[in-house]
Amino acid sequence: MAGLIREVPAVGRAIDVLDLFLDGKGPRSVAEITAALGLPRSTTYELVQTLVARRCLRVVDGHAHQYDLGLHLFELGSAYGDSIELTEQGQQVAQEIVARSNETVHVATLDGAEVVYLVKAESPKTVRMVSAVGRRLPAHCTAVGKAMLAGLDDEDVVARYDDVQEWIRMTPNSVASLPDLLAELDRTRQRGLAVDDCESNVDVRCVAAAVRDASGEVVAGMSISAPAHRADERADELAGYVSEGALELSTRLGYRRSTR
Incomplete structure (x- = not known):
């Protein structure tokens, strides 16, 4: 039944x-x-x-x-509270970034080698997306996934892909090997932003930044997605919006950038 x-x-x-x-x-x-x-x-x-x-x-x-x-119940309750706060605050910030950028904004978290979408704030313009709240996608195919993976040590990244026999490619542009992913994550760390160059959807480009909590750990990522032609025209502008949005969400979660 x-x-x-x-x-x-x-x-x-x-x-x-x-x-x-x-x-x-x-x-x-x-x-x-x-x-x-x-x-x-x-x-x-x-x-x-x-x-x-x-x-x-x-x-x-x-x-x-x-x-x-016992203490474990406190730990579970704290983790639950953190996840609720992340989703609620993420929704608010995502809506603010949509209002400024007119493009679709996502907030996702990392689970192993996959991203799980927590928030999707739709653009007022029609965009065909493969994402949905609650959906999982391969982290290496998404900007938001690469933004979070870049916050890890290479050893941790390698461990997450240790059992991968055949790499999922959502489009011909998707990263197809661990060496290529590690090289892309190194570029992401240097830029401070991750990009999805039509790697999860052949018609859509994304830019993403990591979201950190009060301890400085990467707990989520925020991305802006737009049709490829529009993303090309607005690349610097969208990068600025997602950087500001990710920092705002991080700040709401208690993160404080070092002034040193």
Whole structure:
């Protein structure tokens, strides 16, 4: 049946355990968890011990039989909050850049050797694009992907492509080998901008810049896409817009450029 979700009972019970702590009443024992959920004590004990091992629960200092929420939940919550902030702020900045440039703007993040599009702010002009929010594309075929890959060490880039047997080429212009990609990333670092010369769409050119967080790490990329003929005519202008947009989004995420 379409839309049917099959739940794993053990996972559901583990989440039920964690949900008990949403009441704000603090630590509790295995006996209290057992009574609240109506589970066998042995089952509850195994669930609690697994959650402790995974740092989702912790033993309360000085109270060996009392448990409270663990650090891993804070880490997950922080990561979720960061992703929401990136998407929300990215949408706002992308819309501002579209209003100034009249071209399509994307914000994407890097997952392995692929980009995942988080934001797409459409140009008021009709442009045929291969991108969509939530869609994945090979990072080496996109300007936004190359902007993020350029923020990594070559060793990290090589590791991401270690298992690639045959390189995906979205157009005849797509980068087709690891040596070519590394050379392109070196040029990207020198320019401070990445380009997609009709490499993901034969009719579209893109320019992109990296987005950094408060720690200075590259967490996303922003790109501007335009039909090839228009991109050629406005190359410097679009490069300026995307540089400004990426810096604005980085600033909103807490990044501060060094003044040294």
